[in-house]
Amino acid sequence: MSALRDYRMMIGGSWCEAASGAWMESEFPYSRQPWCRVPRGGEADARAAVDAAVAAFDDPAWAGLQPMARAKLLFRLADLIEARADELAEIESRDNGKRIVETRGQLRRIPDWFRYFAGLADKIEGGVVPNGNADVLNLTVHEPLGVVVAITPWNSPLLLAAWKLAPALAAGCTVILKPSEYTSASSLELAALIEEAGFPLGVVNVVTGLGGELGPALVGDPRIAKVSFTGGDAGGRAVYRLAAEHFHDVSLELGGKSPNIVFDDAEIANAVNGITGGIFAATGQTCIAGSRLLVHRSIHDEVVDRLVAACTGLRFGDPLDPETQVAPVATQPQFDKILGHIDDAKAAGATCVLGGEAVAGPEGSDTLFIAPTIFTGVTGDLRLAREEVFGPVLAVMAFDDDEEAIAIANDTDYGLAAGVWTMNMRRAVRVTRRLKAGTVWVNTYRQVSHASPFGGYKQSGLGRENGMEAMAAFLQTKCIWFNAGDAVPNTFDLR
DSSP states (O other), rough: OOEEEEEEEEEEEEOOOTOOEEEEEEETTTEEEEEEEEEOOOOHHHHHHHHHHHHHSSSHHHHTTOOOHHHHHHHHHHHHHTTTHHHHHHHHHHOOOOOOHHHHHHEEOOOOOHHHHHGGGGGGOOOEOOOOOOTTTEEEEEEOOEEEEOOOOOOSSSHHHHHHHHHHHTTOOOOHHHHHHHSOHHHHHHHHHHHHHHTTSEEEEOOOOOOOEEEEEEEHHHHHOOEESSSHHHHHHHHHHHHTTTTOOOEEEEEOEEEEEEEETSHHHHHHHHHHHHHHHGOOOOOTOOOEEEEEEHHHHHHHHHHHHHHHHHBBBBSTTTSBBBOOOHHHHHHHHHHHHHHHHHHTOEEEEEEOOOOOOOGGGGOOEOOOEEESOOTTHHHHSSSSOOOSSEEEEEESHHHHHHHHHHSSSSSSSSEOOOHHHHHOOOOOOOOOOOOSEOOOOSOOTTSBOOOGGGGGGESSSSHHHHHHTTTEEEEEEOOSOOOOOOOOGGO
16 A cells, blocks of 8 residues: 555645544545544644634734635635636545535535635625614614634535635635545545635635534634534534534535435436436535435336336446445444445335445445436334435435425425426426425526525524625624714703
8 A cells, every 4th residue: 555645634724644643544445545634633723723723813914905806715715726726626536525516516606606706806886774863874784793613524625615715705704624534545635726716814724623622612702703604413413502502603504315206207217317416426425415306106117117228237446436336435433324224224115126225346446336226105203204314325205296295395394495397387397496495496406506595494593695695694784884973962951
């Protein structure tokens, strides 16, 4: 085995090891071999990162920049990411095992986020408020919240970092980025590009370590202003409770159990493509996975047969090989969790019509492959219908009419996304308006954009990322009152 690559954290403009001297290894999910080491930061490192971000927020080198100057830094960062997109994609695939064709697709789009929010940086406008008094001028201005703690998961580290960094920096905040302990390398590479782009020291800090060790120290620091978290609902609850101690602003993008609804007038070939991409892309490890398939009973068997045919004979292999169609699961704990859900569904009486098992890697290697899995006969009370699996497992449920489809779709604690497949525009409008989900796609699935707000209903989270709404999430409003009259009345002489 070749020597491991050592990364260091970025705190206050300095590249540093953990104060404790501890390290963590990152494993390539395909080979199950470590390929790099990152610092295992702790409370002292969290405190240093907050110190640096607080100082940078008040430093004229950042606080004194005009919005257009912030925009130029973001444009420069976008160009640097674009120039190294393929290299960053390979690092990310090596960290989390996602297929290189998928990580390249993401990395080539990430510059769009920084350019979009760069364009909004000088468009943060206040207003004049009519207040009923001709002698008093009332203005509003929008100011950056302050220090932001951005916590990202392992499935799409750089894309989700961009969702948080781009609007926060455009608004004038400073940021502490805490990536998942499983996938920290690409975020540290991004820190190097942020440094190269010329951002002032301490404006962006990247600290690495275990969530349970770093998270409380970061989120519990009274000096931060906001926590932006993407991850599971258990982690989101922990962040929310801790942030409440200091009344931090919080945005949470959590899990999903998203329904993909196929009506009897759908174009089945398109629906099958959307369903397979919605659940089996990224090995099902995506918050917007269409993990519940609702199919009109009259076409149920045809849709299932086509899905099985489309997902049979796929090539399992190295995620760095562009010809690979199925990549391994990212981590051992996630692999075990997915298999547990599969075993539970079988025991509960659901019918496994495809997959349902771990698959040996090429040449019998000990690799984290799970076959694309489809269950039919799933009822709403099964764990498979209610809990997020975060893996390549599809639960198929039949319905008889529109009302039943809507009821099944909304029968969940989550509300992140949904898909609707129909050629009837009246039905599409009626159904999308009644679905309790933050994003609804019609005759497509798994589309996101820097310009389109994204977030969930119910236990799928709080707040929105992307689009102009994301800028508002990193700003606070100040009202300013000017008295232009000749005198201020004496309150004791009022009659």
